[in-house]
Amino acid sequence: MKKWREYERLVSALTAEEYDKEYTVIPNARIKGFISQRKRQLDVLVEYRFNSDLNRRIIFDAKDRKRPVDIKEVEAFEGLMKDVGARRGFLICSNGYTKSALRRAQEHIVIKLLSSDQIDDISIGSWDMCRSDSCGDGLIMWDLTPGIIIDGTVYIQATGKCDSCGKFHIWCWSCGNRICIDYESELQCSCKGPWFWLTSIEPDCDEIGEQYESHYLILVLGNGNYHIMDRRPI
Ligand SMILES: [Zn+2]
Numbered sequence: 445m446k447k448w449r450e451y452e453r454l455v456s457a458l459t460a461e462e463y464d465k466e467y468t469v470i471p472n473a474r475i476k477g478f479i480s481q482r483k484r485q486l487d488v489l490v491e492y493r494f495n496s497d498l499n500r501r502i503i504f505d506a507k508d509r510k511r512p513v514d515i516k517e518v519e520a521f522e523g524l525m526k527d528v529g530a531r532r533g534f535l536i537c538s539n540g541y542t543k544s545a546l547r548r549a550q551e552h553i554v555i556k557l558l559s560s561d562q563i564d565d566i567s568i569g570s571w572d573m574c575r576s577d578s579c580g581d582g583l584i585m586w587d588l589t590p591g592i593i594i595d596g597t598v599y600i601q602a603t604g605k606c607d608s609c610g611k612f613h614i615w616c617w618s619c620g621n622r623i624c625i626d627y628e629s630e631l632q633c634s635c636k637g638p639w640f641w642l643t644s645i646e647p648d649c650d651e652i653g654e655q656y657e658s659h660y661l662i663l664v665l666g667n668g669n670y671h672i673m674d675r676r677p678i
């Protein structure tokens with residue numbers, strides 16, 4: 445794997461460890477900028493898992509550079525934060541930052557150092573290949589979700605997102621299958637548990653009035669109840 449990509453994925457993995465399960469961590473996200481109206485690439489996007497809440501939107505930029513991060517990069521990052529409506533941002537750099545960059549960052553931008561040595565300590569070997577036929581080299585970041593209880597039995601499910609095509613994945617712990625679920629479709633695992641999965645694009649409207657859309661991953665139970673398991677803004 446290319447080194448910069450590995451660095452980005454490691455930042456995603458570390459981020460996922462730091463946040464509560466009510467947050468979803470999306471590696472290599474692409475969302476529409478509110479100001480630019482264009483798709484913006486984000487190395488890591490952290491969002492509220494169940495609903496739209498821009499107050500909780502946090503973005504990460506992973507800069508694996510030979511030189512320190514400078515003031516211009518902080519300003520460009522601040523522009524990106526504004527465009528996508530992120531309240532907080534983290535600039536992760538591998539080779540330090542200048543004093544003026546740190547001053548310019550102020551409170552809403554955190555500059556963090558993550559050196560190559562630290563990277564060597566962590567492994568993303570557990571990341572799986574994407575299961576979509578149309579995806580080239582995507583990797584899945586798995587997320588253990590709280591167990592779902594049906595008729596007194598706890599079913600533990602893991603869900604994941606591809607870092608390339610963005611498709612949701614499901615790891616069925618009843619039978620061990622790992623499956624990719626397409627955009628806007630339904631899927632039942634071959635073990636035929638009392639549930640099925642659904643993906644759909646839903647409009648999101650934040651309290652501050654910004655409108656956008658998200659892909660939702662929904663678990664529909666046999667009794668008609670459903671749970672939002674994950675979401676990914678687009
Ligand atoms: Zn993929």
Ligand SMILES: [Zn+2]
Binds near residue numbers: 616617636
């Ligand atoms: Zn199954």
